[in-house]
Amino acid sequence: MGISLYLMVILKIASAYIYADTGIFNGFATATDSTFICNFGFSRTATISYSDQFEKIPQVFFVHEYLESEMADMGFRLSITSITQTQFTLEISCNKQRQYTLRIRWFAFDDQRIEVISNFNMDVPDDKTFSIKNPNAQTGFVAVTSMRYLGSIDFLLSISQIKTNSVTVSITKTAGKFANLKQIGYFVVVGVEEAFINLGLKTATGAFSSGTIPIQSNRWFAIALQGLAFANTKNLRIRATYSNTATTISYTWGTWVEIETPNSHSQIWIANQFTTVFKPLECFSIRISRKQVLDLLTLPTFYLELVQTNQIYTTYGNYELLVDKTITPLKMNLQIKCENGMKVQADFNKCNACNTKKTHSFTYNCFNQMNYIGFFPLFSQAFPQYNSLKIKLQSSLLEISQVIYDQSLTETTIVKIQILNQ
Structure with a gap:
């Protein structure tokens, strides 16, 4: 009996690790925290715990599901400052005008079939090429993390080229508006063919409704914000509101008051389990x-x-x-x-x-x-x-x-x- 119990304990410990996880973080929001007054140099850190412990330090990325920012001069810097097997730490700081709300959906993976490249708080927005490790990571997407603007902006981020050892992200440069974009941050997430199902770029100029999207098994859904066409006449406001069933996802994506903020985003299904196993020759x-x-x-x-x-x-x-x-x-x-x-x-x-x-x-x-x-x-x-x-x-x-x-x-x-x- 003693030996059997000992073996059960060992098996439990051996199987306790997780290899993929996701969650919502709503801590950077005035509505939930009256002390969150993010303007004029305010900064704050927050630590987010996973649902369980990873075997190794995972890769972490996030997408925005709720944004409210004031008109220019406006800017917030957001980055992941540390990652461990049990948690990760976010840091935000705000430039001048106020960032009211950020709600993010985060993803963590201990899996080399997905590779996360962080380009936090790029002070001179431009096209950029990044090295990648996995030569079989030949698909991917981009997701905005932070920005600063001094007036109206109109930009779109996209993967313009992917090779066996590099990926290039391009940004559109709209005349008269690109100069107003003073900082941009984003993730580039690349992976093997099975890693992502990309339902395509959606351009929202008014109220946006996704319609019914069938749920994909062993995958998580992400809205990857890639671009904005912000006129800087009212606050920037975007929020995802879900209406899900057991078999479908649907959401509205836009303002809750005043005018819409035109934007572009992709709908991504991200694999949390893989059937493709890479082996030696x-x-x-x-x-x-x-x-x-x-x-x-x-x-x-x-x-x-x-x-x-x-x-x-x-x-x-x-x-x-x-x-x-x-x-x-x-x-x-x-x-x-x-x-x-x-x-x-x-x-x-x-x-x-x-x-x-x-x-x-x-x-x-x-x-x-x-x-x-x-x-x-x-x-x-x-x-x-x-x-x-x-x-x-x-x-x-x-x-x-x-x-x-x-x-x-x-x-x-x-x-x-x-x-x-x-």
Whole structure:
């Protein structure tokens, strides 16, 4: 009984972590806090706790669902200043005129299939390119976080280009109004194809009603504000008011008094569970040859060729390369000196799902009549994906590992060839 209870406790602890979470924060609002008088340099911090503990520090982003700001000169700066496994901290400060209300919907993910880029409080608004880590994060969206304006404004943020290593956000520059925008902050959230369902950009010039939107399973809904056309004649006012059912979402998006604030926003369904699992390349076929080379001194110890891209590595060092998702199967040509008295141990990743015999393994003793070994493996993938590889070439070691951005970040050896003493 004691052992069973102990095991139950261990299992409970092991399964206690969360990997995705969401919530509403309404703490920066005069209606709920009479001391929140955000103007003339006022600043405040707030700490928001998750529903449970994450295993690792998550990535956090938020979208606005309720904004009320005075006319110019108006500006608020808003940023996430710290993130832990149990909470994150927001900080707001206001420039001159008053920011009455901010209600945000926040999202937290411990998952490498989604990548959050924070561009808080950009004092010179302009197009900007950001580096991204995950080459398979080829879709995404932008969401405004903060702004400052000195008059009427008219702008739209959008992702203008996304590559395997970068994403570019562009901002429209309306003549006579862009100069009034003195600061802008936003998130860029990118992810793998499954991460987001984007229902498209909605431009609201008057009262806006979403209509009925079917709920997507294992996803959270977000309204990503991307642009404003604010005339600066009345307060800026936007509020989401939901009317949901068990199977649908609908909302109105606009003012509750006086005139509407024209704006542009996207409707995004964000995955909180994934069915797409990224795994290392598997060697499904390998051809081996052994031969005698008379003048062994003229050859490098290791010769590695990526056949389809004609990339060749023979010099000792560490290298990184990205293999395009269209290259399948991936073909390699590996040639190794096998000098008398040595042996070659070679391992190729065969099966990600196997509990045993996960590799093709070979050991060959070297002698003068068989002093050169060639391995010609073919690698496959479960679905088209960019493959990020690291190559390590040393005097007695050739190792190729693959960096995987799945729920967690891992690095798996797919080729390891060692030259050892017999």
